[in-house]
Amino acid sequence: MLVEGAILDRDGPRPASVRIRAGRVVEVGQRGTLRAHPDEHKVRGIVTPAPVNSHTHLGDAVSVREPPAGPVEDLVAAPHGYKFRVLATATRAAKVKAIRAALHRMEVDGTEAVVDFREEGLEGVRLLRHAARGSPLRVLILGRPLRRPIDPGEVRALLAEADGIGLSSARDESATSLRNVSRACRAQGKRFALHASEAVREEPDSFLDPKPDLLVHLAKATPDDLERVAEARVSVAVCPRSNALFARQPNLAGMERAGVALLLGTDNAMFHAPSLWRELEFAYVATRLKGRPVSAGYLARAALVEPYRWLGIPEAASVAVGSPVHPIVLQLPPDDPEYQVVTRTTEHLILRPARPRAPGIPP
């Protein structure tokens, strides 16, 4: 396949011609300089690294009806909120089927990897690992211990099978527990993630002191809090659609100004389709409502570039010969790639040049 148009990757947007064979970039040239071989498919568009969905709860894809109205705590708080009642009553087979459908949907829309907060302890981790078998997506599973106070033995058992730990929030746990979980994750080279300042503002010390690898939401963070997070160089995954559902909004322009390393996720699969493209457009448009616009470039990086840095493979965010990630092609006008990708991408415009199926193992 020969793509005439542009590249959008970690080096920003630029005009280019790109030749792709067996799902890999084999040649890159100035726009208009590569000639199509006989029988080679030629398209006009934008070549990008495949997006990464940096925050999901795929298990609750098993819930398919409109959730009941009511306070957010009644919906998603553990252990008795609506979401946890649904998880507790659904069969294992139904959860596996729903997760597989969500992973397939992400595969179709070009997603390379997903970072999931998996509830239900060790069984939950195993269930997602099983459901992800055979999917070409890399699925990073952050497990959640069930016992309170947090039991180091349970954390050890989780870390033996999960890619890290994801906790509901710093204020739900003691400072000692947080530090212990963080230390246990680091000792094994695994990830430690926390929801933070989602429903109410939390003191930055409370979620930064345990030295997490990833914070999720920060919808209630002040500009000063965002400065602190940026200084601490902790990546932040935001989920603007999920926040909007509960009348919240992350200050994306403030995050951009502070230089926060931003990632993007689609959060609870019972509320939103796990489509980063829908998340991108909503994130961009919603910041216009309050007159604090975020740039398309910052959002595009959050979906396509920053997650690879977070995963420790920054070179994967390059559209270049030898890049370890399969690129995708978006059949969009190539003259303003960041704006086009963020506001215009729909599934029927995505080409994923033929690629071999890979086992769904984390990098």
Ligand SMILES: [Zn+2]
């Ligand atoms: Zn979440």
